[in-house]
Amino acid sequence: MRKFCILFALAIVFNSCSAHKGTISSSKARKNNKAIQKRNSAAIASHRNMSSLEYIDRFKAIAIQEMNTYGIPASITLAQGLFESGAGNSDLAVAANNHFGIKCGSTWTGESYYKDDDNTNDCFRVYDNPEDSYRDHSEFLKKKNYARLFELDKNDYKGWAYGLKAAGYATNPKYPQLLLNIITKYNLDQYDRPEGEIAKIKREDRVLDQINNNMNQPQADTIVKESPDDKIYTVKQGDTLYSISKRFGITVDELRALNKMSDNGIKIGQKLVVVK
Numbered sequence: 001m002r003k004f005c006i007l008f009a010l011a012i013v014f015n016s017c018s019a020h021k022g023t024i025s026s027s028k029a030r031k032n033n034k035a036i037q038k039r040n041s042a043a044i045a046s047h048r049n050m051s052s053l054e055y056i057d058r059f060k061a062i063a064i065q066e067m068n069t070y071g072i073p074a075s076i077t078l079a080q081g082l083f084e085s086g087a088g089n090s091d092l093a094v095a096a097n098n099h100f101g102i103k104c105g106s107t108w109t110g111e112s113y114y115k116d117d118d119n120t121n122d123c124f125r126v127y128d129n130p131e132d133s134y135r136d137h138s139e140f141l142k143k144k145n146y147a148r149l150f151e152l153d154k155n156d157y158k159g160w161a162y163g164l165k166a167a168g169y170a171t172n173p174k175y176p177q178l179l180l181n182i183i184t185k186y187n188l189d190q191y192d193r194p195e196g197e198i199a200k201i202k203r204e205d206r207v208l209d210q211i212n213n214n215m216n217q218p219q220a221d222t223i224v225k226e227s228p229d230d231k232i233y234t235v236k237q238g239d240t241l242y243s244i245s246k247r248f249g250i251t252v253d254e255l256r257a258l259n260k261m262s263d264n265g266i267k268i269g270q271k272l273v274v275v276k
Helices: 002-020 026-039 041-046 052-070 074-085 091-096 130-140 144-151 157-166 175-185 197-215 241-248 252-258
Strands: 112-115 122-125 232-234 271-273
Touching: 026 041, 026 091, 026 112, 041 091, 052 074, 052 130, 074 130, 074 157, 074 175, 091 112, 091 122, 144 157, 144 197, 157 175, 241 252, 252 271
Parallel strands: none
Antiparallel strands: 112 122, 232 271
């Protein structure tokens, strides 16, 4: 009995240590967040909750600017910003200027903000201002799995809404309709602009070249095809199929199919094929 108790106690200690391996403790997360909040205390103190219409008026100009640069419909960017940030009033938007819920990723070198999402104390990017968040949103979408969306007309918001879901941006099956409802409710397509055939070809070539260049460099949430080993991912503490699929730019269903999985169950140390 004594031997059993000792082994049981050791198992508890081991599991406790393993649970924190590769993750940040809640105390460190709170300390980090307080430091971010202190640095941004002036902006936080002066924040006044915005209505959806006020949010649109505040950010429509940069949404249009990003559309003209990359081809992402302004209506889609605004709808995602409204939905993900609660019209700029969420804790993440106010404290970290993060309006799209973009997580840190393995190559993020900026400051971080922690909150529970897919996992406890998930790491989110911190921006100096909301405009930087909008620009990073465009950069975030310049990945292989979103590449075909940049071939759409830059005012094809319906194609983008369904394309984002198909490419793995969100797991909510109703995500396209959520965006479309917001666009319709606030008439956001009024900010979208068509483009001529020559202008579209030039934009496509420029953006797709950038995506191809990104594929040749190690980046967060992208697939880099360099060797057979890069097709395999080892499951770590805190991983979920959703977080892994987001990291490698594929959907959960595709990840399950690649690994012939009948459910979403995974375990630490498990090897998963992550490249189609």
